[in-house]
Each structure stands twice: as C-alpha cells, then as structure tokens.
Amino acid sequence: ARRAGRVIGVTLRPADGAGAPVTLAAPAVLLAGGGAAGLYAVTTNPPRIRGEAAGMAARAGAAIVDAEFVQFHPTALDVGADPAPLATEALRGEGATLIDAAGARFMPAAHPDAELAPRDVVARAVFAEWRDGGRPMLDARAVFARRGRAAFPALDATCARHGIDPAHAPIPVAPATHYHMGGVATDAAGRSGLPGLWVCGEAAATGLHGANRLASNGLLEALVFARFAADDIAATLGPAPEAGEVALRFAPAAPPPAAPVAALRQVMSAHAGVVRDAEGLRTALAEIARLEAAAPDAPAFANMTATATLIAASALLRRESRGAHYRADFPRPAARGARRWLTLTEALALRSEIVKETRCPSPDCPI
Numbered sequence: 001a002r003r004a005g006r007v008i009g010v011t012l013r014p015a016d017g018a019g020a021p022v023t024l025a026a027p028a029v030l031l032a033g034g035g036a037a038g039l040y041a042v043t044t045n046p047p048r049i050r051g052e053a054a055g056m057a058a059r060a061g062a063a064i065v066d067a068e069f070v071q072f073h074p075t076a077l078d079v080g081a082d083p084a085p086l087a088t089e090a091l092r093g094e095g096a097t098l099i100d101a102a103g104a105r106f107m108p109a110a111h112p113d114a115e116l117a118p119r120d121v122v123a124r125a126v127f128a129e130w131r132d133g134g135r136p137m138l139d140a141r142a143v144f145a146r147r148g149r150a151a152f153p154a155l156d157a158t159c160a161r162h163g164i165d166p167a168h169a170p171i172p173v174a175p176a177t178h179y180h181m182g183g184v185a186t187d188a189a190g191r192s193g194l195p196g197l198w199v200c201g202e203a204a205a206t207g208l209h210g211a212n213r214l215a216s217n218g219l220l221e222a223l224v225f226a227r228f229a230a231d232d233i234a235a236t237l238g239p240a241p242e243a244g245e246v247a248l249r250f251a252p253a254a255p256p257p258a259a260p261v262a263a264l265r266q267v268m269s270a271h272a273g274v275v276r277d278a279e280g281l282r283t284a285l286a287e288i289a290r291l292e293a294a295a296p297d298a299p300a301f302a303n304m305t306a307t308a309t310l311i312a313a314s315a316l317l318r319r320e321s322r323g324a325h326y327r328a329d330f331p332r333p334a335a336r337g338a339r340r341w342l343t344l345t346e347a348l349a350l351r352s353e354i355v356k357e358t359r360c361p362s363p364d365c366p367i
C-alpha cells in the first residue's frame with residue numbers, strides 16, 4: 001500500500017472476493033520474497049519463487065537493477081522433474097567430466113579450465129550440446145568408484161529416485177535457472193528507492209554478486225543484508241510500539257492460473273534464456289504482453305509478468321555479453337560495464353513500442 005509516494009503497509013485482498021481488502025499499516029515494510037528463477041521452464045527453484053516479490057515492488061514504483069542477470073546452473077538433472085534437481089558442482093571439483101552422447105568430453109574445447117570453467121561458460125557449453133540435438137551428461141563414475149556413494153548421499157538418493165545409478169551410468173544434465181542477481185535496487189542498508197520499503201535476500205539487488213554470483217554467496221548475502229536492513233529500520237523508526245496480534249481469516253489464495261504461468265515460463269526459456277539475441281528478446285516482450293492481456297484479473301500473474309518484462313527489456317537494452325547475460329548478436333563485453341536501473345514504467349514503454357512494431361507469432365496477438 002502507498003500514500004504520497006511512501007509505502008505505508010501491505011494490502012491483503014481475500015482471494016475468493018468475499019469481504020473487503022485489509023491494509024496492515026506499517027511504518028516499515030521488509031520484502032524478502034525470494035528471486036525469479038522459477039519464471040523459466042527448467043529451474044532449480046520451487047514454484048513459489050517466480051519473481052513475484054520484485055514484480056510487486058516494481059508495480060509499486062520501485063526501481064529494479066541488473067534484471068538481465070539470471071544465473072543458470074550448468075548441471076541440473078535432465079529427468080523432466082520440476083523443479084529440476086541439482087548435480088552438485090563438487091562432483092566436477094572431484095574430477096567428474098561432461099560428455100556427449102558418444103562419450104567424448106566437450107569442455108576442453110570450450111575453455112582452458114574445461115569442467116572447472118566459470119558457471120556461465122559451462123552452462124553455455126552444456127546448452128549448446130543440448131540445443132544441437134546432443135545428450136549432455138555428467139560422468140561421475142570414476143568419482144563414485146574412488147570416493148564411494150557415501151561421499152554424495154543427496155545426489156545418490158536423487159538419482160535413485162529417477163532410476164539412475166551414478167556409479168555405473170552418466171547422469172543426463174541440462175542448464176537450469178538457479179539464481180537472480182537482479183532485483184529491487186537497494187543500498188547497503190537494504191533501502192529501496194521507495195520510502196518505507198526495505199528489501200533483502202534474493203529479491204534485492206545490492207550489486208554484491210555483480211553479473212555472475214559465485215556459488216554459496218546467496219545465503220550469506222541474504223543473512224547479512226537482512227541484519228543490515230533490520231538495524232537500519234530500528235535506527236530509523238526507534239523502538240517499535242506494542243502492536244496487538246493481527247488475526248485474519250482469509251480463505252487460502254487460489255494458485256495463479258496454471259496455463260498462462262506455464263506459457264510464460266516457456267517464453268522465458270525459449271527467448272530470454274542461456275543464449276539471447278535481439279529478435280528473441282523482442283519476441284519475448286511481445287509474448288509476455290499477450291499473456292498478460294489474456295489474464296487481466298490475476299494479481300500474482302501480473303507480478304510475474306512485471307518481472308519477466310523487466311528481465312527481457314534489460315536484456316534487450318544490454319547490447320553486450322557479461323557474466324550470466326550472453327547475447328549471440330553481441331558476444332563480447334563492452335569496454336566499460338555499467339549497471340542498468342529500470343522502472344516498470346520504462347520497461348513497459350519499451351514493450352509497447354515492440355508490440356506495435358512486432359507481428360506476434362500467435363493468432364490472438366493484441367495488435
């Protein structure tokens with residue numbers, strides 16, 4: 001909820017439409033609703049993590065930064081599960097190799113560090129293998145022979161659930177979205193551009209992870225910046241007054257409409273994924289607009305399409321490749337890197353221009 005440009009609390013609307021909305025007034029709101037990786041069809045993230053937090057803040061007017069930087073984990077298990085389970089990178093650290101369907105390693109040709117190259121490089125090589133009709137696999141047989149099953153119990157159990165024995169067969173893998181470096185632009189105290197709104201965790205973009213998070217820094221950042229935000233809120237507001245317990249009896253919210261969400265995730269994977277180009281990103285923006293127009297009364301979905309729009313628009317505007325953002329039409333980094341702040345209003349203006357210019361591939365296109 002906003003008044004005079006300030007966030008003044010959170011408005012809750014009964015999902016079944018029965019009863020009036022309730023505003024929980026608050027001098028400070030701390031948003032910690034996670035990232036946006038679940039906006040993609042193949043992801044390691046649970047279904048709740050689909051960019052709703054950043055989308056909510058963007059719709060309230062907060063600026064979003066680094067939206068184009070979506071990290072792909074190179075070795076999710078390609079077993080048709082949603083979310084896709086992970087094959088830990090520790091395996092490659094122990095000597096597991098990436099092989100094609102014929103059993104040949106493909107990483108030595110892609111990077112001098114082969115399987116130990118940075119996440120984005122390995123993700124692109126696995127993606128290229130898969131896109132070209134291959135079957136990329138992680139061969140951990142020698143690692144299991146040397147270290148035994150007990151060294152990787154989680155992976156062993158996950159593989160067993162999907163009928164794979166990693167000690168005796170290579171594991172089919174695919175890149176999966178894993179972490180969003182972008183999010184609500186915040187300062188070192190977790191303050192967003194909207195007075196009254198603090199953001200922490202993956203929903204925020206402090207800039208700490210640059211264009212390509214290093215593994216294991218996500219939780220650390222979430223914990224440290226949550227503390228900074230809490231300290232800043234306490235310092236800004238002083239001691240909190242005693243507040244009574246809020247008892248709300250709302251019916252459980254209906255999940256967002258399944259078909260548009262599934263379509264949105266396919267659009268993001270197909271056109272704003274591991275390898276991007278202008279044509280694909282323009283198609284993504286036009287398709288997001290079409291899906292949004294077709295589901296007008298779905299606030300959770302509107303939060304998702306807001307974040308999807310910001311990701312695709314930022315990716316289109318970044319005419320270079322850097323970190324997790326790779327443009328086939330601009331494959332090199334620019335001489336100077338610069339972060340991009342974008343409001344939803346700006347991203348929607350770009351999207352509208354593209355919708356006017358683009359002939360949507362679908363027959364029910366709104367133009």
Ligand SMILES: Cc1cc2nc3c(=O)[nH]c(=O)nc-3n(C[C@H](O)[C@H](O)[C@H](O)COP(=O)(O)OP(=O)(O)OC[C@H]3O[C@@H](n4cnc5c(N)ncnc54)[C@H](O)[C@@H]3O)c2cc1C
Binds near residue numbers: 203
């Ligand atoms: C499989 C996997 C493995 C990972 N491994 C590591 C690791 O080893 N080390 C590391 O540092 N990081 C790891 N990460 C990343 C790390 O887990 C996340 O970055 C971190 O959990 C983000 O914390 P958060 O509190 O910001 O959000 P989350 O932990 O994602 O929590 C967000 C919460 O908000 C809720 N929420 C979202 N939208 C709404 C809504 N609209 N209404 C109400 N509630 C909502 C969600 O249900 C959830 O409870 C991993 C991520 C995954 C998916």
